[in-house]
Amino acid sequence: MLLQIKGLEVQYGKSCILHGVELELADRPLAVVGRNGMGKSTLCNAIMGMVPITAGSVRFDACELVGQHSYQIARRGVALVPQGRRIFPSLTVEEHLRLVERPGAQKWTRERVYEVFPRLFERRRNSGAALSGGEQQMLAIARALLCNPRLLIMDEPTEGLAPLMVEQIVATLKGMVAEGDIALLLIEQNLGVALEVADAVAVMVNGRIERTLKASELAADRGLQQRFLGVSAGADAAVS
Amino acid sequence: MKLLLLASLNGITLAALYFIVASGFTLIFGMMRVVNLAHGSLYLIGAYLGHDVAALSGSFPLALAGGALGAALVGMAIHYFLLDRYQGDDLRQALVTIGLSIIAADLLLARYGGLSYQFELPEMFYGSMPMPIVGGYPIFRIVLIGLAIAVYLALWLLVQRTRFGIMIRAGVDDRHMLGAIGVNVPLISTLVFGLGAALVGFAGVVGSSALSIAPGEDARYLLSSLVVVIVGGMGSLPGAAIGALLIGLAEQIGLAYFPTYSIILSFVIMVAVLAWRPYGLLGRPA
Numbered sequence: 001m002l003l004q005i006k007g008l009e010v011q012y013g014k015s016c017i018l019h020g021v022e023l024e025l026a027d028r029p030l031a032v033v034g035r036n037g038m039g040k041s042t043l044c045n046a047i048m049g050m051v052p053i054t055a056g057s058v059r060f061d062a063c064e065l066v067g068q069h070s071y072q073i074a075r076r077g078v079a080l081v082p083q084g085r086r087i088f089p090s091l092t093v094e095e096h097l098r099l100v101e102r103p104g105a106q107k108w109t110r111e112r113v114y115e116v117f118p119r120l121f122e123r124r125r126n127s128g129a130a131l132s133g134g135e136q137q138m139l140a141i142a143r144a145l146l147c148n149p150r151l152l153i154m155d156e157p158t159e160g161l162a163p164l165m166v167e168q169i170v171a172t173l174k175g176m177v178a179e180g181d182i183a184l185l186l187i188e189q190n191l192g193v194a195l196e197v198a199d200a201v202a203v204m205v206n207g208r209i210e211r212t213l214k215a216s217e218l219a220a221d222r223g224l225q226q227r228f229l230g231v232s233a234g235a236d237a238a239v240s
Numbered sequence: 241m242k243l244l245l246l247a248s249l250n251g252i253t254l255a256a257l258y259f260i261v262a263s264g265f266t267l268i269f270g271m272m273r274v275v276n277l278a279h280g281s282l283y284l285i286g287a288y289l290g291h292d293v294a295a296l297s298g299s300f301p302l303a304l305a306g307g308a309l310g311a312a313l314v315g316m317a318i319h320y321f322l323l324d325r326y327q328g329d330d331l332r333q334a335l336v337t338i339g340l341s342i343i344a345a346d347l348l349l350a351r352y353g354g355l356s357y358q359f360e361l362p363e364m365f366y367g368s369m370p371m372p373i374v375g376g377y378p379i380f381r382i383v384l385i386g387l388a389i390a391v392y393l394a395l396w397l398l399v400q401r402t403r404f405g406i407m408i409r410a411g412v413d414d415r416h417m418l419g420a421i422g423v424n425v426p427l428i429s430t431l432v433f434g435l436g437a438a439l440v441g442f443a444g445v446v447g448s449s450a451l452s453i454a455p456g457e458d459a460r461y462l463l464s465s466l467v468v469v470i471v472g473g474m475g476s477l478p479g480a481a482i483g484a485l486l487i488g489l490a491e492q493i494g495l496a497y498f499p500t501y502s503i504i505l506s507f508v509i510m511v512a513v514l515a516w517r518p519y520g521l522l523g524r525p526a
Contacts, residue, residue, distance in 0.1 A: 050416050074422035082420070088413040095406045100421050147422055 001026055002183050003151060008056035010046050017042045018207045029177050029184035031194035034204035035229060040187045041083045044155045048080045049073045060151065079149035083156050085140040089129035093120055096128065096139055100146040113142040116172065134165035155187045166193065173197045191229060195219045203228040246374050247496035248489060253381040255488025256388035257447050258464050262480045263395055264439035265465040270475030271412050272432050274323055275333040279440055280462030281344035286311035286441025287448040288348060291357050300362050304445050311441020312434040319433035324426055341458060349455050356454035384450055391439065395477055408432055412475065467506055471513045473523025482521055
């Protein structure tokens with residue numbers, strides 16, 4: 001098991017955001033879905049060591065991550081594409097990539113990133129603040145890939161993007177999954193994207209993983225979609 | 241005319257010194273958002289250590305290096321052991337560093353006494369450079385202006401052109417995200433703090449060669465750094481340069497023309513700038 005989360009709890013002040021998350025991820029991509037405010041982003045930040053953890057354990061490749069600094073977690077091979085992209089506004093595109101590029105022969109290099117995202121090459125001298133939402137998302141993905149992670153966590157990568165851009169991001173993710181050397185934990189509001197990219201889907205409700213099921217199972221069951229998410233993958237949700 | 245020119249030259253010299261002191265402060269306070277009210281103490285520590293090194297070795301360059309290095313080590317220790325754990329907690333950092341500055345002032349008083357010290361400068365820095373209208377101007381003061389320009393260029397290159405500078409700027413934007421891409425942020429913060437402390441230690445040696453070292457100078461340079469950085473804009477290197485020039489010139493020209501009120505001139509400038517641009521001349525909202 002690459003990632004194994006047990007009884008994970010996170011509190012902000014007196015309010016409990018995560019209470020007892022149990023989650024396992026092997027090689028196949030896993031999507032976490034759920035309504036707003038269920039704790040999905042907090043889960044990502046907790047794995048990455050960016051929020052204080054009250055209790056529980058996060059094991060990555062048989063090594064405990066709870067209590068480590070986020071830079072140590074990143075160096076162990078976990079990378080995050082955060083919600084809202086969190087591009088550095090004072091750095092240019094090129095500087096973002098220089099910052100994360102590791103020396104030596106790596107699978108992901110600056111050249112390869114520019115091949116996959118030619119748009120970033122065109123914009124390489126622009127500052128992060130001057131990029132469009134889609135370009136920022138490409139840069140956030142490129143920044144994470146250049147860390148050459150074994151586990152990539154993506155927190156709502158299609159949020160606020162135009163449909164055409166969503167398609168491109170989905171194609172990139174599928175290509176990455178097909179290559180098979182990066183495990184993917186995808187947090188997604190857009191159920192269509194989650195079902196297309198991931199094999200299994202975990203449903204998060206009120207700071208817990210309510211249920212984990214096959215993507216095809218959730219795709220076929222309108223009742224489950226309605227119950228857990230209040231939406232369905234198709235536009236004809238109202239029919240049921 | 242001669243008086244105005246001389247006052248302006250003195251103002252620029254003082255501005256050069258203020259800039260070197262405040263450049264360290266703008267790195268620490270403006271960029272890394274670490275409140276360090278012991279900045280003036282680091283100035284004094286650098287000055288006294290430089291004096292000791294000069295007394296032992298007789299070498300001015302060694303004194304500069306010793307003052308900078310000593311202040312850097314003290315600064316990094318303060319940051320590593322006391323300040324990093326309170327990152328983001330401004331009030332605690334302020335209290336801890338005020339306490340430290342009181343302790344440092346007393347320790348230095350016990351070790352060096354209350355008399356003022358002055359440096360023996362290398363022979364080549366004595367004498368004056370011929371100049372039109374004013375006749376001549378001390379060579380060391382011209383050297384001081386040159387040093388400030390060199391510090392400005394070096395810092396600009398460091399922040400804009402190197403990978404370390406990219407890390408500093410990214411850390412200013414989003415500290416947590418910088419950690420999440422594998423950069424050891426606590427280490428970077430301590431190193432930047434050390435660099436800022438080295439600059440103020442260096443300024444201590446330079447400043448006590450141009451003027452003198454005595455107890456009380458710590459408060460004076462802390463105050464001038466605060467004013468310079470607030471006027472210029474937090475975290476902006478060109479801002480610190482402009483702020484230093486404004487304050488240095490105001491002090492010296494004020495001293496020449498209306499000595500009674502010159503002391504309030506810097507604060508009038510600060511109030512005016514804050515009323516007009518609340519984030520300082522070149523500052524951005526945090």
